[in-house]
Amino acid sequence: MLELAQLTTGQELPAYIKEPVTKVQLVKYAGASGDFNPLHTDDAFAQKIGMPGVIAHGMLIMGFLGEYVNHLAGTLATVKDFSMRFGAMTFPKDTITCRGVIKETYEKDGSRFAVLTLYAEKGPEKIVGSGEATLQF
Structure with missing residues (x-):
């Protein structure tokens, strides 16, 4: 907290490491989100279109950052x-680490705020998502 x-400003925040992504998780997320694109659930389909196998939904990664x-x-x-913003693809067995850095803090109309720069990565320099969040204290 x-x-x-x-x-x-510039302070690195504690990392948040998720369990490795699983195929079961992708199927459950498809059901929860309504995104049944077979690219996320069917290895044979993914391979037919040139992928090594299924990939995670980008919105799942956004959910990881939101949880963080x-x-x-x-x-x-x-x-x-x-x-x-979405970056590199996430595959089953990838472990996603969420990180943040304080971009700035400020006061406005009597409230205090912190702007965070966010990253979700699956390894050094393999960003699968990046973004920004503003917190009001």
Whole structure:
């Protein structure tokens, strides 16, 4: 959980490591999201279109980053803004690590805010998603 008084621009935040992605997780996510594109659930289909196998839904990775931001916010802050850009593909067995850096802190209309730069990566320099979130304290 973050406390605004302890945050400084450029500060790296604690990493949040997810369990390796599984095929079962992709099928469950397809059901929950309504995205039944066989690229996410059917290895034979994925291979027919030139992939080594199924890939994770980009929105699943966005969910991982959202979970990370909410974990950081805890009960001390409210998530006011959240955005993400997709990067490299995520495959079953990939372990996703979510990271954040304080981009800036500021006050506006009597409220205090922290802007976070976010990354989801599956290895050094293999960014699968990046984004930004604003927390209000």
